[in-house]
Amino acid sequence: MQIGIFSRGPSLYSTRRLVEAGEALGHEVEVIDHALCSPSLQGQRSTILHNGNPLELPQVAIPRIGANVTARGVSIIRQLDALGVPHILSAEALLLARDKMSCLQRLAAAEIDVPNTVLCFSTYEAKRAARRMGPFPIVVKLLESTHGVGVALAHNLFQLERLAEGFLQLQDRILLQEYIRESNGADIRALVVGDRIVAAMERRAAPGEFRANMHRGATATAVELSPEDEELVMRTARTIGVEVAGVDLIPSRRGALVMEVNASPGLEGIEGATKVDIAGAIVRYAISKL
Template sequence: MRITVFSRGPSLYSTRRLVEAGKARMHWTEVTDHALCSPFLAQGNTAILLDGKPLDLPQVAIPRIGANITARGASIIRHLDILGVPHTLNADALMLARDKMSCLQVLARNDVPIPQTILCFSTREARLAAKRMNSYPVVVKLLESTHGVGVALATTPFQLERIVEGFLRFQDRVILQEYIAESRGVDIRAFVVGDRVVATMERRATGDEFRANIHRGATARAVQLSPEDEALVLKAARLVGVEIAGVDLLPSQRGPLLMEVNASPGLEGIEAATGVDIAGAIIDYAVSKVST
């Protein structure tokens, strides 16, 4: 079977592992840079152009959309729909997952436990929002962020204003969230493929860092979710509509809180921590979409 992985970086660990897993299963697996792709529409001649030439269409596609070209990636995915090419990432789900506030709104509406969160469009709003939270520190986030970039901890009103002012130069909105002190820099990343959790790891921040991201030096180990937490993870992924998802839980005194549903989760940290062939599970899932 011919499989195309849409990815900006063929040398990235996650992309390489998908290609390796595909080839190990005797599939023709190739990488296409979606930053070089353009949707083309014409009566009776619709195509995806790669460097100006029609792309040879795969039997199934695995989109790994870069955070800085989300809109372009969503457009490519919608074009795959027009062309009848099965794939593993819904365009609307990608856009929803990349907007942290919109994602949390969908989860909250469906009774998924989340941290206290306030959307702010100005420094003044952020200052008032922090007062409502009634305690410092406060977590400040850009709506689109990855690997912990665009996430900061404000410990004083003055620091809050400086962080918000800086973030608002990049986006027109920020979100403030309560700081869950009892988590002690620990979170849980569950990796969902289709309708099952295939691997789970606990990430632990090091030193004074509060962000439990592997790219920030966090350590990781394999853990097992309780049936209740697994059901929560699958519910969150289903509500957002992401078929291959990294779902992040934060432990708290009132139970696990849903932090994020990641639409293009990395494989390196969780495969190393758990020993699970997640790339293989993704390839098998992609192939199953063709046979069904």
């Protein structure tokens, strides 16, 4: 079986593990840099160009789309659809997961609990919204961010104004979100593959840090989800339409809240914490699409 992994580089942990898992299962695996790919429409000869040359299409694809090339990744996924190449990530699900507000709106419409959130288009709006959200601190976020970059904590109105001004120079919209103090800097990442949860870990922020991201020094331990949280995770994945995803929950006084859905989740932290062969589960799921 020929598997194509659309990824920025073979040295990335998640990509490397997928290659190892695919080869261990007896498949041929090629890493394709999607930043060098261009969909090409020429009637019956439509294809994907890789570095200007027609790409030999894999039998099945595993897209690992980088956050900074989402638009290109979406066009490649749609081209795979047009060419009849099975894969494990829909373009619509990727777009929805990458836009934090759109994702939360879809979840809220499905009666899935999410943190109190306000979308703001100006510093003036952000200041007015902050006054209605309750006591500080308040979380300020870019709509598209990863590894905790573009997420900050405002402890007063002056800090919020400065953060809003800075973030609005990078994107035209920002999010204000309630700070869940009772979480004590911890959240849960559940990894969904197909119709099941293959692993879950609790991430705890480093001292002096509120973001529970592994790239920010957080520690992680394997956890067993409650039946209620398992149902919440799977409802979330189905609502967003993701087949392979990291679903992030944060504990609160009103129960677990869905913070985020990652359509291209990293494997290093959760495989290290849980010792589960998640890469193998993803490869086997991709093969099942044939």
